[in-house]
Amino acid sequence: MAQEVLKALSGKFVPIRQLVYYNGQDLIPQDRHDLSIFAPRGNRYDAQRICLGQPTCDALADTRLFMIGAGAIGCCMLKNLAMLGVSTGDRGMITLTDMDTIEKSNLNRQFLFRDSDIQAPKSETAARRCAEMNNAVRVVSRFDRVGKETEHIYTDDFFRSLDVVVNALDNVPARLYVDSRCVATSRPLLESGTQGTKGHVQVILPHMTECYASTRDPPDKGVPYCTLKSFPSNIDHCIEWARDKFESLFVSKLDEVNKCLLREQSPETAPLSLARSVVKKLDSRPTDFADCIRLARGFFQNLFCNNILQILHVYPVDHRDKDGEVFWSPPKRAPAPLSFNVDDSFHLGFVLNTAKILAAVWQVPILVVDRRSLLQILEGVSIPPFEPKHKEISTDETKTAQDVRAAPMAVVGDEVQWRERLAAALARNANVTLNIHQFEKDDDSNGHIDFINAAANLRARNYGILEAERLKVKQVAGKIIPAIATTTCAVSGLVAIELIKVVRHQKMAKLPLETFRNCFLNLALPSLLLVLPVEVKRTHVVDSTYITLWDRWEVHHKRFTIRQLFDHMRRRHGLNCNAVICGIHILYMPLPDDPYAENLDRRVRDLIEDVDRAAEYVDLVITFSSTTGEQVPGPPIRFFLR
DSSP states (O other), X not given: OHHHHHHHHHOSSOOOOSOOOOOXXXXXXXXXXXXXXXXXXXXXXXXXXXXXOHHHHHHHHTOEXXXXXXXXXXXXXXXXXXXXXXXOSSSXXXXXXXXXXXXXXXXXXXXXXXXXXXXXXXHHHHHHHHHHHXXXXXXXXXXXXXXXXXXXXXXXXXXXXXXXXXXXXXXXXXXXXXXXXHHHHTOOEEEEEEETTEEEEEEEOTTTBOOGXXXXXXXXXXXXXXXXXXXXXXXXXXXXXXXXXXXXXXXXXXXXXXXXXXXXXXXXXXXXXXXXXXXXXXXXXXXSHHHHHHHHHHHHHIIIIIHHHHHHHHSOTTOBOTTSOBSSOTTOOOOOOOOOOTTSHHHHHHHHHHHXXXXXXXXXXXXXXXXXXXXHHXXXXXXXXXXXXXXXXXXXXXXXXXXXXXXXXXXXXXXXXXXXXXXXXXXXXXTOOOOOOOOOTTOGGGSHHHHHHHHHHHHHHHTTOOOOOHHHHHHHHTTOOOOOHHHHXXXXXXXXXXXXXXXXXXXXXXXXXXXOOEEEEETTTTEEEEEOOOBOOOEXXXXXXXXXXXXXXXXXXTTOBHHHHHHHHHHXXXXXXXXXXXXXXXXXXXXXXXXXXXXXXXXXXXXXXXOOTTOSEEEEEEEEEOTTSOEXXXXXXXXXOO
């Protein structure tokens, strides 16, 4: 209701001017000859029983469910599970995992958490609140990330024991990993997500639908590096530039220093660019808070004055390109340097917050400096006059910041001399260690957002761009997508509806694909689109053999040689094998010099490298051809090791 009021008052979105009607008749059992299954029993599930029937209630109670994520969607889903009586039976169990802890910014949308829960594990707190809503729910909370490193915990046997997996994740790589495990173990997956007023629900059923990885959104195009570095045209460019400067000034370069101090990088083998960078950082190491202020003042001069003068030196205001066109034409804006002014809040804020972060990293005591002392320190800073450099400024809009960072840096100098200087600098600072601070948007006391706020707005002044409020800066720098509770609740409700269908499909009678629904919604329009899940693609192999992405051909002969494996495939599937690969290792491939010929008579398990010997199986990739020599597709070959 509150959201609809805000829509009406702001005029930004279209209010919902009617009740939303959702037809959930698919949930009503088709076989209704025994009406006693709908009879009330005098408990909390009577209303649910009237709609779903007792067999469905029993199936929900005995469901073994794995939920990954206890954020906004996770909290709403746990409430739904508790209300539905999921995993309240003797066989039922909800396994909930989330490696995150509760932050203050979570409280506006992750409604199972309170102020007193800040810094507590999300999974543990959410499980406790779920039990408070329904003390019969059997839920186990874990603090693990679901990934390669926890496959000894979340094994294939664990996945096979599940009735359904529910994703409540906030990033694509984790979704893809969970999706791959569900495909490998043939487990149904309910995938969902929100982005502001937008939301989606995807039902993934073994051997019936495509998987999450079958369709991918195109990658976001990064902002060209030259735009961020030299030619910003809007405040978002300035904020992203400031966020990048935070990484450069306080994380990446100082982390290189720390690795050298900890001898993780030997000075004898240090690249020239690294040796120069570390020596310069150690030579200017602050020993007290006043030194941090002096360094911060130097950063201000370089970022907002000297760098701008260098751009204007290369491309003067009246510069024309090779075609005779005015260089500084929209969207490019000709910049102007800033002169430091201690009475300007952004100028002073930049210096103080930069000094604060430097002090925290170099483990220098942070002092409260009065204005008089601050002015004395700043007046004592020697600012050398600007001297233009003979270097190009890129205008290549095809390169992003990631491309530039990945490219090797060309550095001129005596490598041996700089390595010797590095060794001497490390010896002088042998007792120094740095406390590298990763960017943290939710702790207002660390100065991170205040630094980016000041830097971004000063950058905007350089280019005559409208400045931004701190909240806007925090939102862009922290990549915060406004989460709306209404969207989250709508998505989790739609997931719950599909969960009931999936549980029936798994534990009662198989349902046709037409029973299930994927959903795409946008409350800003408002729009709610329900569609059939996409049927899995069937690929023809040979004769009457077809495969899908869910198929695996299993081989339970652990003593097979490569030759015996090939003979087995020929007898069983009528296909010739050409090459076999395990992970990144070639076990056999017919090449002109035939370097793998001797592997034909070696056991497969003896050829496998970098595989956990406790693993139950490995998935091999074999290239197949038909009896006529035509290349044909095939599924992964699951070769069991024990």
